[in-house]
Amino acid sequence: MISAMLESETSERVDLDSQHTTARPWQAVVWNDPVNLMSYVVHVFREYFGYSRPEAERLMLAVHNAGHAVVAEGPREQMELHVHAMHDYGLWATVRKAPE
Amino acid sequence: MTGDRTTVLELTRMEAAHLAGLVAQFEELIQGADDGTPDDPAIARLVPDGYTDDREAAEEFRGLTQRDLLDLRESDAARVLATLHETPGLPEEGSVTDPSDEALLEVMQLRLDPEDLQAWLRTIAALRLVLASRLGIKTEDDHDGDDPRFGIYDWLGFRLDGLVRAADEMF
Numbered sequence: 001m002i003s004a005m006l007e008s009e010t011s012e013r014v015d016l017d018s019q020h021t022t023a024r025p026w027q028a029v030v031w032n033d034p035v036n037l038m039s040y041v042v043h044v045f046r047e048y049f050g051y052s053r054p055e056a057e058r059l060m061l062a063v064h065n066a067g068h069a070v071v072a073e074g075p076r077e078q079m080e081l082h083v084h085a086m087h088d089y090g091l092w093a094t095v096r097k098a099p100e
Numbered sequence: 101m102t103g104d105r106t107t108v109l110e111l112t113r114m115e116a117a118h119l120a121g122l123v124a125q126f127e128e129l130i131q132g133a134d135d136g137t138p139d140d141p142a143i144a145r146l147v148p149d150g151y152t153d154d155r156e157a158a159e160e161f162r163g164l165t166q167r168d169l170l171d172l173r174e175s176d177a178a179r180v181l182a183t184l185h186e187t188p189g190l191p192e193e194g195s196v197t198d199p200s201d202e203a204l205l206e207v208m209q210l211r212l213d214p215e216d217l218q219a220w221l222r223t224i225a226a227l228r229l230v231l232a233s234r235l236g237i238k239t240e241d242d243h244d245g246d247d248p249r250f251g252i253y254d255w256l257g258f259r260l261d262g263l264v265r266a267a268d269e270m271f
Contacts, residue, residue: 034240035232037257039264040225046271083150084165088172090225092145094152095161 024098028072028082031092032063044089045071048082074100107212107266109220111259114204116190118252120184126227127177133170139161142233146173146226179219183210193270217267226259228253 005035030041038060045056049071062069071093079095086093111119131144138144147169150161184190185255190210214218231253236242244250 012176032234034237034242036225037261039261039266040221043264043268044220046268050209080150080161080164083161084168087146087148087150087169089222090146090229093150094148095150095157096153 003058014091024100025073026076026084027070027096027098028079028080029094029096030059030071030086031068031094033092037090038064041091044086044091049084066077070098105214105270107217107263108268109210109212109259109263110127110207111193111210112205112207113189114196114199115255115259116187116189116208116210117196117204120181120190120229121193122252122256123177123180123184123223126223126230127174127181129230130170130174133164135167142230144230145233146170173223175218176223176226179216180223183212183216183220187211214270217263221260221266221267222265224256224263228256228260231256 041060041063042053042056044052045051045059049056051059059069059071071086072079076095083093083095129140130146133140133143138147147162147166149158150165151158187208187210189206191204198204231249235244235247235253237251237253
């Protein structure tokens with residue numbers, strides 16, 4: 001009984017681990033550029049993603065100071081939609097697989 | 101209801117004339133772009149690569165999005181031009197020859213509904229990207245006070261910031 005319980009627990013953990021590797025999420029990344037206004041970038045993050053002002057400002061500053069920021073994570077198709085939308089606003093954005 | 105969703109933008113007749121000229125040039129530039137990877141860096145900036153680490157995925161993404169983005173830029177520009185031309189007071193094309201003409205300092209009140217506002221924001225943002233590409237702006241410190249085109253670039257930034265603030269009031 002105890003052995004069976006342990007077995008099941010172990011195999012469950014293995015499953016979770018393999019699921020984690022195969023489902024490494026995709027990311028939408030916004031890159032810094034010298035042209036877009038800070039106020040405009042904050043506006044875009046609020047309007048498109050529905051982020052609160054503090055969260056939008058935090059992301060804008062991350063883009064500005066670190067050169068880029070991950071603005072969303074999830075399935076590839078969804079990240080492509082986000083990046084398409086960012087391009088529509090004039091922001092420089094790319095899709096990538098989350099780094100390991 | 102519609103009243104509170106309208107943004108009123110005040111521009112002098114001279115500003116409006118300059119903006120109409122710039123947006124018409126912008127529209128022409130966009131109309132000249134085809135569906136291949138753009139050679140013109142200004143167009144390329146409006147339809148950037150969606151992937152930096154995967155050539156094939158970037159091509160595929162471009163195939164799916166570029167035409168849509170260029171069409172949107174064109175329809176947004178047309179909408180901005182429509183607002184400018186529908187508002188009484190826009191000087192006729194080519195008539196702004198004497199900057200000391202006081203009539204050009206009269207203020208026009210442009211009324212933007214929410215969809216107009218979207219088109220205005222995106223068009224001015226895109227116009228600044230194109231201008232920055234032409235001016236060779238690579239960092240935030242690139243600025244040449246002797247080049248009058250930087251004055252136009254800064255003025256567009258000032259007007260865009262005002263529109264962003266108006267748009268943010270609607271949240």
